[in-house]
Amino acid sequence: MRYSGTLLLSTLDEDPIIDVLGVANQYGFQDLKMAILNYLRQYLALDNVCMILDAARLYNLEKVTEVCLMFMDRNADDVLLHDTFDKPI
Incomplete structure (x- = not known):
């Protein structure tokens, strides 16, 4: 079977x-990495912004980190109250 390059x-x-x-980041698959980053930026929401921000920081993806932080800033009240926001104990 042949890989089609479609995901x-x-x-x-x-x-x-x-x-x-x-x-994709580890092995330098730039086209795949950019496609995923563009997808994640389009579908950024309260329930996934913290996870995407964590991944962006882990993989040193500065543009995605910036987009996440801007989203969080614009929606700060909602983000702070959302279940996915890591609250201190």
Whole structure:
């Protein structure tokens, strides 16, 4: 079987997408990395912004980090109250 180079990101949850992003970043698959980053930026939401920010920081993706922080700044009240925001104990 031959790989077609097609990956339907819309069929995946954020966790596997972040995993594929890590592999693309590690092995230098720039086209795949950019496609994933563009997808994540389009679908940034309250329920995934913290996870995407963590991944962006882990992989030193400055543009994605900046986009996440701007989203969080614009939606600070909602982000702070959302279940995905890591609250101190």
